[in-house]
Amino acid sequence: MTTLPAADAPIPIFTTLQDLYGSVTTALKHAERWDELAREFEIKFGHKPTYIARAPGRVNSHTTGEHIDYAHFGVFPAAIEHDILIACAPQSMSTTITHTSTNQPGSVVAENLHTRYTRQVFTPTRRHTVGDDVLQGAVRVAPWHLDIDKSELRWESYVKAGYYGVLNHFFTPSSASPVPVPVEILVTGNVPAGSGLSSSAAMVVSSTLAFLAINGIFDGEDAPTKGELVNIAMENEKRVGVNSGGMDQSASVIALPGSALYVSFAPSLHAEPIVLPRNAVLVCANSLVISNKAENARHQYNLRVVETLGAARVLSNYLNLEVDSTDGKTTKRHLVTLREVLARKGNFYRDEQDAQQEDLTQLRKGLEDMLKGKVLDYLLPRIEGRTGVTLDEMIYMSGMDKTEFMEVYLSWVDVETTHFELYLRAKHVFEEALRVLQFREVCSAGGESKLQTLGKLMNDSHESCDKQFDCSHSKVNDLVQVARSFSEMETGRGKGKVYGSRVTGAGWGGCIVCLVHREDVDAFIVHVKKRYAPYEGMSEEDLANWVFATEPGMGACG
Known part of the structure; x- marks a missing residue:
């Protein structure tokens, strides 16, 4: 039997959480969030959602190629369990009355489960812009348009960005259905914004998936492959002012459980799952410095x-x-x-x-x-x-x-x-690209020495991000030092085993990722919570959101 390259595979659709997460234990851990989203959707809109689209955040696993994807060098991300979920359904008559939707083709009523985000209603239009028209047959057609304010990004901007690609790729005059259906959506997520875990990419990918699903584009010959979805999502995220290189979207879409992805961009998009060491776990810790990649893009x-x-x-x-x-x-x-x-x-x-x-x-x-x-x-x-x-x-x-x-x-x-x-x-780009290739080779070795080597590559990567690419932050560096100091602590098994720690994501704040021996994870998390000064006085409930272990998970799905 021939196996499709990862980027050429179809976007998976699951009917049970066990199929999605691979085990009953993991499925039960996430079931309440899914159930709450479905319940709240029915309360807000008067009927059950038709689909729930999911897209995970990502972590740059071990040494990954930070800031080299847009230079077209290969990178090494992995999806995490934290994700963005979007429940969606066609608009009903009750929606039109209670939420002031016009029920026009493609109109959207967007709600967010987080109370700090207010309901939004918007409708795409076709707008002629100089140089932006597309030639379809003998007719010039204005592209679909949605207003996005890049100067002050709001949560619905990412929803609109995801919608853009669906509108302009799949709703043309020659399409079987030239106009999209009116939609209502409810969003929730546990990927911290500005954390370096690609909440923006997860939001754009899940939005793109939701609009594909509700318009029936998952089925038939027009259904995009995972690789095509990555390209659409990359294009979409540029609508909010970020010239992304594709690593975040690739991890969110193509990732497989238990593996990182070696993603290369030359000569074309190619993704290869690489199994990670089983006796080590990735632990993320948030510096609490918000990194707003879009709003600070001009000088970062x-x-x-x-x-x-x-x-x-x-x-x-x-x-x-x-x-x-x-x-x-x-x-x-x-x-x-x-x-x-x-x-x-x-x-x-x-x-x-x-x-x-x-x-x-x-x-x-x-x-x-x-x-x-x-x-x-x-x-x-x-x-x-x-x-x-x-x-x-x-x-x-x-x-x-x-x-x-x-x-x-x-x-x-x-x-x-x-x-x-x-x-x-x-110099950073070339050195980081070399570290990515070294990581691939190290993964084929075995034993403790493999983890020590991976840890050194992680540490070297952080030093380069800090000194050569200037994309770290003083608080991030403090958190890295706290994490590495665990190797000086005595545990019941001897010295603590944290092999490496580094900034992850775009940088300038956000999270670090640490490679920790599986048996030391709990002690390591306690150590970081106690030693990083900005965590002082926080409740255990809050700290659980800022420091957590994660296993490489499944990519985007419906």
Whole structure:
């Protein structure tokens, strides 16, 4: 029997929680949340939900490739048990009366189980925007539109973002059903916002799934595969102002229980489950510093995207690489990535249609050669004492004129800085990409030494995120040190076994992830709760939300 590649598999639909979670014990642990959501939906809307869509958060397991997915290098995420659930059903007449919905095609009444979030009612429209129309046959059709305020993100913005892809991918004049049905939804979730566990990606994926399900797109030839859902969700999340690279969405959609995913993006999306060590557990701890990836993107996340792209352009110019296309008269500039620079430098770049999967041995050698040489030094400014370059310096080093550079690299994104740290960002990306490949290899070994090696890779990754990519935070660093100090504590089995701790997610706050021996998990959690100062005075109920163990779980499903 032939097994489909993970990204080509269909989105699973489960009829029991046991099938979803794989065991009665785990299913019972989550059953109350599902039952409460269904009960509250019936109370609010007067009838039972038709579907419940689920999308998990994710953790960057062990060493994962932090901030290298948008450079098109492979990453190593895993889904966690914490998730976003969305109950949904077609609107009823009672909804129209009691919730002021217009019952127009595609209108949405959106409620949230968390009382701090208020009910929202909105309806998509078709709006002509210059350059945004799509040609369908001989007719130009305006795309669907929903207002999203990027300056002050609200919970419904992520619902709308998920809806966008469904509307514009599946509801065209040539579709069997050219307009979506009116929908009512109820949202709940236990992925902490701003924690680095990808609550935003989980929200966008679950929203996308809910609108697919309620419009009957799970069935038939139009049903997207897991890989197609990842691409749609990536596109959707850009609607809230985040230029995501795809790791978060891949983990939330494609993940399988008990495994991390090695996700690669070149030559195309490919996901491979890798079984994690059975005698170790991932423990997440929240620094309580909220990391708002979208609202701070100008000088954090989006700036890092531009810095890595700028570094790639400068390196391709320095190495005389052919990264642009020409028709003999004009040259079309491309947003070349560091992954493509590496591949072209090593002469192992292949056209996407000719390559089935990247050659990992070749990729590792290319990374090692890049880091051994002096090529990256070209990214440094010529002024002693500085590591960053000004915008004018970066443009000069790119070999492009200013107007052209601004159009290709900065017209589509809002960033704020005086200096671009090309050298430090590129060095982090190449080193982190190498750590990902080392992680794959270590997983095939056995014994305690495997966990020690994984722990060192995690610790090295954190140091790079902190010092070279500048995406950690002082409180996150404090929490990392508290976690690592467990190895100095005496337990009933000797010294505590925490193998490594690192920031996870975009950074600038949020969570850390720790690799802990299975038999030491309870003692480790107690240790962190007692030693991290911001936890002082918190109730056990609150602390349970901030420090918790998790097993790699199932990806998105209906």
